Amino acid sequence: PLGRKLHVLNLQSNGCSLPEDLAQFYQAYDGATMEWSYDCNGDVTKVARININPVTQLCQVRLSGLGVPPGQNLEDDLLDSEDGETWRPSFSRTCKAFCLDKCSACGSTCLVYSCIVPEGPFFHRGVWLLDLALNWHFLCDSFSDYMRLALVHLGLLQWPYALTNLGLGPKYEAASGHGEPNRG
Secondary structure, rough: HHEEEEEHHHHHHHOOOOHHHHHHHHHOOOOOEEEEEEOOOOOOEEEEEEEEEOOOHHHHOHHHHHHHOOOOOOOEEEEEOOOOEEEEOOOOOEEEEEEEEEEEEOEEEEEEEEEOOOOOOEEEEEEEOOOOOOOOEEEEEEHHHHHHHHHHHEEOOOHHHHHHHOOOHHHHHHHHHHOOOOOO
């Protein structure tokens, strides 16, 4: 409990506060992991995982240390996108991201905060996927919505890609039933 309190104070010292639904989750649980696998003739294959880091591992993603993908300006938070969304997290001082889960198969799921004016307060901007190519994809508005989406997608590996323009890979699409023509 003391470690949790100190970490939340550290988050607040960064000008951010946990959204209410995530704060309630962390009051009850210090993270959670659920995994699914199947055994085929002794060969165990992991097919699904839902993970929320313990609060002490809710670390800030150091955006400036990642390098800047082509087309992203260090000082510009207003980026146009193909899907009509005008705001995207950027690699600037006016944006902060905290990693809820890091998945080697698809990237990092992050709580994202932005500041409208330099040195002003940071506002929660939702849950985003930072993919392996360092591109941002909006997943949902809240932690509760994120958990619902993870459960609906059965936590299949790479499930966040189903919510992006990249889509699921063929292996995961077949496993999720998205490839089934009569699914509606």
